[in-house]
Amino acid sequence: MKKTILVTGGAGYIGSCVAHLLHTKGYEVIILDKLIYAQKFEHSWAKLIQADFADKDILKKIFTENKIEAVLHFAAFIEVGRSVKDPADFYNNNVVKTLALLEEMQKHKVKNFIFSSSCAVYGTPQKLPLREDHPKKPISPYGNTKLAVEMILEDFANAYGMSFVGLRYFNAAGAIPEEGLGEQHEPETHIIPLLLKAAMQNKEFKIFGTDYSTPDGTCIRDYLHVKDLATAHCKALEYLLNGATSNCFNLGTGTGYSVRELINIVEQVVGTVVKIQECERREGDPAVLVSDASTVHDVLGWKSEFSDLGNIIRDAYEFEVIKS
Structure with missing residues (x-):
């Protein structure tokens, strides 16, 4: 049963x-x-x-x-x-x-x-x-x-x-486009769908903070x-x-990517240049958040298999195309 x-x-x-x-x-x-x-x-x-x-x-x-x-x-x-x-x-x-x-x-x-x-x-x-x-x-x-x-x-x-x-x-x-599953928030708040929509609709994308203590000044996330x-x-x-x-x-994966790195990959996947508006930092945003996921690997036997950033963005882009 x-x-x-x-x-x-x-x-x-x-x-x-x-x-x-x-x-x-x-x-x-x-x-x-x-x-x-x-x-x-x-x-x-x-x-x-x-x-x-x-x-x-x-x-x-x-x-x-x-x-x-x-x-x-x-x-x-x-x-x-x-x-x-x-x-x-x-x-x-x-x-x-x-x-x-x-x-x-x-x-x-x-x-x-x-x-x-x-x-x-x-x-x-x-x-x-x-x-x-x-x-x-x-x-x-x-x-x-x-x-x-x-x-x-x-x-x-x-x-x-x-x-x-x-x-x-x-x-x-990312998304599971073959099953029609992905981000559908209204309003949308997550960075990758917002970035993809900006690229697809030729609109400005806002970077919140370019003066962080990171290699390119933008937030790094896992x-x-x-x-x-x-x-x-x-x-x-x-x-x-x-x-x-x-x-x-x-x-998490243990690997971090900056906002500017995300933009570069989105531009490659969509085949366009994203218009950028640099804005002030948002309250409550740390500069870097990257995980050590060794415990979940050891205890649950889990490891990431699909989380290459290019793969994530390609799946998200395919879902946005289907949705639009």
Whole structure:
């Protein structure tokens, strides 16, 4: 009999890619998503319930009518800049509502939880690459919400026997164009789709900060293909279902690329020159974020396979072409 997995935020960018891989691996997938980014989800391989992930009546119905083996939690607000301007909204959605979800899980004895966390829990790096034991000092309300949920999960594990894995993403990127899966945020906030749209539409692309202490003055980030992210979630699920110990892991490649390096590859892939507008730094943006992902390699047996930057951008570009 197929095991049933609940995926909150499963119609979003990363959630949908993970949900699709779960389906191909033989799981029954239920997606709970409010569709707040006006994205479309018209795939037959999962059951979509359009509702808030903290709606207690909906959760009670799902947990009562289905034997849920695990919850994979992707539903969250993600824009760092907006979190600085409106922290209350972020704490309510990312922390208070997640607590409501965990309480309903506890009531219905659903023990396994995989959390979409972030490297934002570390704040400004004191040492690179970032290891899991690096001090946790977020510099944005968004990062604070991710760290708060990790702390709640630790307490739930100690008090109630919950089993969890927190996956601290660095920069999720790319697409699965052959399945119609990619970034569909409205408004879009992620750098690669914004850069591709600027190149395709002959519009200006804004670089936020050109005076960082990096070789070309722009921010450096560790980009991970969403296919590799999806594989990591499936390995984390197998890890929990086999009764392993709760833990948090970095997900990245260990290689960083600057904004200007991204622009160069996009220009090569699209075959055009991108117009650039140099802007002031954004609040809450560290100069460099690069992962040490050796722990997840050792414990889960996961490693990135698709995360060459050229491959990431080609897949993202193909998805943008299909979408437009």
